Amino acid sequence: MTATAELVVDAGRRIAQDHPESPLAIAGLTVRYGDKPVLFGVDYATPPGAMLAIIGPNGAGKSTLIKAALGIVPKVTGEVTLFGRPQAQERHRIAYVPQRAGVDWDFPATVLDVVLMGLYREMGLWRFTGARHRKTALDCLERVGMRNFADRQIGQLSGGQQQRVFLARALAQDAELYVMDEPFAGVDAATERAIITVLKELNARGKTIICVHHDLATVAEYFTHVLIVNMHKIAEGPVAEAFTEANLQAAYGGRLSGAQVTRLAGASS
Amino acid sequence: MNPFLQLTLTPMLIGVLAACACALPGNFLLLRRQSLIGDAISHVALPGIVAAYLLTGTLSATAMFLGATGAALLAVALIELVRRLGRVEPGAAMGVVFTTLFALGVLMLEQSASRNLHLDVEHALYGNLESLIWLEGTSWSALLDPAALAGMPPQIFRLALVLAGLALFTVTFWRELMIGTFDPSFAQSIGARPRLFNIALVGLVAIAAVASFDAVGSIIVIAMFICPPAAARLMTDRLSRQIWWSMGFASASAILGYVLAGYGPMWFGSPHSVSAAGMIATVSGVILAGTALFGPRRRQNLAA
Numbered sequence: 392m393t394a395t396a397e398l399v400v401d402a403g404r405r406i407a408q409d410h411p412e413s414p415l416a417i418a419g420l421t422v423r424y425g426d427k428p429v430l431f432g433v434d435y436a437t438p439p440g441a442m443l444a445i446i447g448p449n450g451a452g453k454s455t456l457i458k459a460a461l462g463i464v465p466k467v468t469g470e471v472t473l474f475g476r477p478q479a480q481e482r483h484r485i486a487y488v489p490q491r492a493g494v495d496w497d498f499p500a501t502v503l504d505v506v507l508m509g510l511y512r513e514m515g516l517w518r519f520t521g522a523r524h525r526k527t528a529l530d531c532l533e534r535v536g537m538r539n540f541a542d543r544q545i546g547q548l549s550g551g552q553q554q555r556v557f558l559a560r561a562l563a564q565d566a567e568l569y570v571m572d573e574p575f576a577g578v579d580a581a582t583e584r585a586i587i588t589v590l591k592e593l594n595a596r597g598k599t600i601i602c603v604h605h606d607l608a609t610v611a612e613y614f615t616h617v618l619i620v621n622m623h624k625i626a627e628g629p630v631a632e633a634f635t636e637a638n639l640q641a642a643y644g645g646r647l648s649g650a651q652v653t654r655l656a657g658a659s660s
Numbered sequence: 661m662n663p664f665l666q667l668t669l670t671p672m673l674i675g676v677l678a679a680c681a682c683a684l685p686g687n688f689l690l691l692r693r694q695s696l697i698g699d700a701i702s703h704v705a706l707p708g709i710v711a712a713y714l715l716t717g718t719l720s721a722t723a724m725f726l727g728a729t730g731a732a733l734l735a736v737a738l739i740e741l742v743r744r745l746g747r748v749e750p751g752a753a754m755g756v757v758f759t760t761l762f763a764l765g766v767l768m769l770e771q772s773a774s775r776n777l778h779l780d781v782e783h784a785l786y787g788n789l790e791s792l793i794w795l796e797g798t799s800w801s802a803l804l805d806p807a808a809l810a811g812m813p814p815q816i817f818r819l820a821l822v823l824a825g826l827a828l829f830t831v832t833f834w835r836e837l838m839i840g841t842f843d844p845s846f847a848q849s850i851g852a853r854p855r856l857f858n859i860a861l862v863g864l865v866a867i868a869a870v871a872s873f874d875a876v877g878s879i880i881v882i883a884m885f886i887c888p889p890a891a892a893r894l895m896t897d898r899l900s901r902q903i904w905w906s907m908g909f910a911s912a913s914a915i916l917g918y919v920l921a922g923y924g925p926m927w928f929g930s931p932h933s934v935s936a937a938g939m940i941a942t943v944s945g946v947i948l949a950g951t952a953l954f955g956p957r958r959r960q961n962l963a964a
Binding site: 458461462463479482485487488489493494495498499500501504505508511512514544546560564 | 691693835838839841842843845846848849850851852893896897898899901902
């Protein structure tokens with residue numbers, strides 16, 4: 392066991408050093424919840440400027456992968472670098488958007504309060520929200536079409552509106568890498584279009600986007616790269632190369648019918 | 661002679677300070693759905709305080725605080741043990757450990773009482789608010805006289821210090837507390853150290869509980885961690901306003917409860933006053949019931 396772990400770490404060091412330009416590179420990433428292994432030995436280097444979908448069946452460890460990579464949940468072993476440096480040092484270049492269902496929307500805060508959380512790094516100890524911060528936050532709300540909701544309590548919003556508020560908070564962080572956990576889960580069609588428009592716009596300006604994604608039907612349309620996981624890494628690469636019938640079959644096994652897989656993978660080519 | 665200054669001012673002030681000191685961190689416990697922790701810590705404090713008393717023979721604040729802290733740590737370890745060995749869910753493990761330790765505290769108290777010491781079960785539950793009087797407060801000018809002020813019950817200064825410390829902490833780390841409570845994963849991703857502040861919050865709850873416990877007893881402590889913040893949440897949708905409302909409700913409970921305990925029974929023709937601690941906790945519960953029925957934000961909370 393010990394020898395295996397060391398080998399993984401050794402391999403990890405090399406991989407991380409080989410990709411100093413990668414916004415998020417992981418090597419030998421292994422995560423366990425209690426006694427249950429969730430991810431084992433995942434190596435991946437996100438290409439700069441990619442629009443990446445992380446896909447895999449339910450419980451495959453997709454959310455865990457990004458949470459462990461960003462230091463939100465502890466990892467057993469593995470190496471993570473952000474832009475070639477340790478995670479803690481480059482945190483300010485990352486905007487993370489958790490799953491919408493993971494927070495209590497009954498929390499006593501307004502839409503503007505939530506977006507202002509994205510400016511945390513700019514507001515030091517004892518310094519309070521200024522007019523400049525407020526303007527930045529309102530501009531970010533404008534970009535997701537939520538400016539008129541700034542003073543609403545967040546619990547009064549629909550699921551799609553809540554997701555847009557989370558995106559506005561990420562925009563306020565003005566990051567270089569956006570990591571989003573299922574941004575399209577449970578949102579209306581208009582919100583899905585609004586979110587993908589903003590993400591593509593960011594991507595066009597050179598920002599790297601990573602989304603945990605559920606809807607295989609939109610992978611080819613929205614993303615440039617995929618990372619397919621199911622506890623282990625199944626495949627990675629540009630959508631045209633890695634989003635194939637064989638890889639999906641390997642990841643999802645019997646959970647997708649052969650016809651479904653063929654149709655989905657066919658859509659990408 | 662000034663009966664208000666000598667007999668009423670200090671117990672009322674101590675009641676207000678203790679109520680506010682518990683209600684302030686109680687706001688964050690409520691929003692984290694951890695209100696039970698306040699309850700739990702005030703229960704566990706009892707055996708710790710009695711043990712510290714039996715070991716040192718004094719009721720000094722330091723000994724009591726160390727005893728209560730030790731008991732809290734022991735309780736956390738025991739909960740983990742029960743959860744793992746007994747394979748029960750965390751809530752049940754918590755409930756078992758805290759009630760058992762509290763019961764142990766009661767037994768230890770009885771033992772110490774039989775040895776004619778100054779702690780007893782009534783004191784632990786109700787505190788001794790009515791006895792915290794200020795005999796030097798003979799006239800209003802005593803409020804400016806350092807010698808007379810020094811005669812005030814020491815609980816006043818201790819609780820004022822604790823409340824000031826809690827307020828300073830809350831203002832200084834407002835953003836960390838708010839972000840860490842609303843969205844811990846995001847807080848971790850931006851380096852706002854939610855785990856550290858979670859531990860700090862539990863520590864502050866312990867300090868508030870132990871500091872208040874001696875003066876006002878566990879009934880008020882438990883009620884004030886939960887009732888004023890819960891009532892305040894039904895009044896507003898902004899966290900800062902919720903905290904101000906909770907301070908107002910906590911103060912109102914303490915003042916109204918103290919007055920009602922002293923004079924209320926007389927209005928109904930009874931010559932005996934009732935326990936101030938019991939009445940203060942009751943008033944806080946009545947306020948919560950009132951906001952639950954008439955609070956402007958109650959509907960959407962019920963829907964959630």
